[in-house]
Amino acid sequence: MEMQRTAVLVKPDGLQRGLIGEIISRFERKGLKLVGLKMIRMSDEMLSDWYVEHKDKSFFQDLKEFMEQLPIVAMVWEGIDAVPVVRKLVGTTLGREAEGGSIRGDYGMSQQYNLIHASATAADAKREIAIVFHSNELFKYHSVIDSVIYADYEVKNAD
Numbered sequence: 030m031e032m033q034r035t036a037v038l039v040k041p042d043g044l045q046r047g048l049i050g051e052i053i054s055r056f057e058r059k060g061l062k063l064v065g066l067k068m069i070r071m072s073d074e075m076l077s078d079w080y081v082e083h084k085d086k087s088f089f090q091d092l093k094e095f096m097e098q099l100p101i102v103a104m105v106w107e108g109i110d111a112v113p114v115v116r117k118l119v120g121t122t123l124g125r126e127a128e129g130g131s132i133r134g135d136y137g138m139s140q141q142y143n144l145i146h147a148s149a150t151a152a153d154a155k156r157e158i159a160i161v162f163h164s165n166e167l168f169k170y171h172s173v174i175d176s177v178i179y180a181d182y183e184v185k186n187a188d
Contacts, residue, residue, distance in 0.1 A: 032187040033111040034064065034167075035148045036157035037119075041099035043144040049102055052132060052145060055118055056106050060178040065105030065158070065167045071096055078160050088141070095141060103161045109179060109187045112151050119147040 037056070039049055057063070071079070076093045083089045106115055120127030124137020124144070137143045148154035158167070175184070 030109055030183060030187050031151075032107065032109055032184075033151055033154065034105050034107045034158060035111045035115050035151075035154040036146075036161065037104045037106060037115060037148075038146040038161075039102040039104075040142075040144055040146060041095065041101060042139075042142040044099055044102060046136070046144070048132075048136060048144060051136075053104070055132060056104075056115070059108075059114065059118060060174075061106040061108040061111060061114065062172055062175075063104060064107045064169065065162050066103070067162070067166065068100045068102050069161065070100045071161075073097065075160055079157060092141065105158055105162060105167055109183060112148055112154055115147045116149070119145050 037052075039052055043049065043052065053063070073093060076096050077084065080089065080092060083092060108114060118131060120131025120133035120137070122133075122143055123140045124133045124142070125139075127134035127137060127143075129135065132145055133143050148157050179187075
């Protein structure tokens, strides 16, 4: 059990479809804490760093062009085991095969137009957050609902 931060991008198709509020709402209802949020247009360099694991794949350039066409909404969410929790809420990459109840399962049909990106690992999360956010754009605060999200011992063990 570990208190983690994870990166989430709402991709251009999610922005176009008006799903920003719905996506934020799902993470909030789960009990995750929003600690960073902004709308940006990612540069080619940022996207090359972000998707470094895909640089040798045939779809790499198409992916970057898709992500550059419109602004994206970047977020950082915090919680115990936030990386796997967010991945489960987002669903598998191919929208039409994603689990019902997940964001992609409920709203997606495509592999490329799959609405959202979520960090795959804690290491990826740290790298991705640093690409989009400066440290002064991330916030640490106590929420009044923290005490009903986690038991005291969970928070003590996660720090």
